[in-house]
Amino acid sequence: xxxxxxxxxxxxxxxxxxxxxxxxxxxxxxxxxxxxxxxxxxxxxxxxxxxxxxxxxxxxxxxxxxxxxxxxxxxxxxxxxxxxxxxxxxxxxxxxxxxxxxxxxxxxxxxxxxxxxxxxxxxxxxxxxxxxxxxxxxxxxxxxxxxxxxxxxxxxxxxxxxxxxxxxxxxxxxxxxxxxxxxxxxxxxxxxxxxxxxxxxxxxxxxxxxxxxxxxxxxxxxxxxxxxxxxxxxxxxxxxxxxxxxxxxxxxxxxxxxxxxxxxxxxxxxxxxxxxxxxxxxxxxxxxxxxxxxxxxxxxxxxxxxxxxxxxxxxxxxxxxxxxxxxxx
Ligand SMILES: [Mg+2]
Numbered sequence: 001x002x003x004x005x006x007x008x009x010x011x012x013x014x015x016x017x018x019x020x021x022x023x024x025x026x027x028x029x030x031x032x033x034x035x036x037x038x039x040x041x042x043x044x045x046x047x048x049x050x051x052x053x054x055x056x057x058x059x060x061x062x063x064x065x066x067x068x069x070x071x072x073x074x075x076x077x078x079x080x081x082x083x084x085x086x087x088x089x090x091x092x093x094x095x096x097x098x099x100x101x102x103x104x105x106x107x108x109x110x111x112x113x114x115x116x117x118x119x120x121x122x123x124x125x126x127x128x129x130x131x132x133x134x135x136x137x138x139x140x141x142x143x144x145x146x147x148x149x150x151x152x153x154x155x156x157x158x159x160x161x162x163x164x165x166x167x168x169x170x171x172x173x174x175x176x177x178x179x180x181x182x183x184x185x186x187x188x189x190x191x192x193x194x195x196x197x198x199x200x201x202x203x204x205x206x207x208x209x210x211x212x213x214x215x216x217x218x219x220x221x222x223x224x225x226x227x228x229x230x231x232x233x234x235x236x237x238x239x240x241x242x243x244x245x246x247x248x249x250x251x252x253x254x255x256x257x258x259x260x261x262x263x264x265x266x267x268x269x270x271x272x273x274x275x276x277x278x279x280x281x282x283x284x285x286x287x288x289x290x291x292x293x294x295x296x297x298x299x300x301x302x303x304x305x306x307x308x309x310x311x312x313x314x315x316x317x318x319x320x321x322x323x324x325x326x327x328x329x
Contacts, residue, residue, distance in 0.1 A: 001103035023122030046085035069111025085143035087121035153236035156279035172271025215284025243303035
């Protein structure tokens, strides 16, 4: 396939738009100056944006363009899951080298499109720019929630339970294994860890199944690491947390041994897992367990909310916020 500079902006846009298809709730779609969208009656818009920059959020040669697109979509989908909002419309803005391969670009957009579609969202607009340095991809995702019912990070109180979905730490561990262990990419024993990073599953379906439940008092998604994101939830709610008796993850134990680190450094440290941390009242634990089982989502009840603001402990030992910091690391 040709490079972008060989076909020109107009043709690139035509090919991108043709591959997006029509979407519901779109009054005026691609081809005009802006999209006109029709939210459902009685709902509020919930908006999020995520940028992926070459060399930081995706690595050329690690994963396909489709994988990179799916991860970009997962980042925004996960934010809407953390707010219990239903994804609907996405705007995709991209800074691309004129040498970018058109087929690779279409594969990237297909990765975004195919990751959004199962959750009810489609790409309804976007923007293209040529760049000379690192390429970037930026996805704005709009969702909706019944008025007043979006979850937030604030609202949990001492005595509530803390639950996490999936296996936090695996995405970060998978990325480290792929970067640091020769031959790990493609090796069967690291396949599950690598897939956690390359193809995360945002927990939109579970969140929507729980949406409106008065038992979910606060939520956040894990996009920078469990310790950091839990500390953000605690800060917003003015509480602390104590985690106890959470069985180790065998895949993290194996990765820790291979990487020369500890299981807990991987579990609590920098990792964009796109899992959810939920704080809920004691009488709703069974509801969450049932909903998670019905949707095939692993869930662990890992601890309790405490009245000591800012203090987070794991089996009695203090846990610092050690997640990913975009400007420090
Ligand atoms: Mg988030």
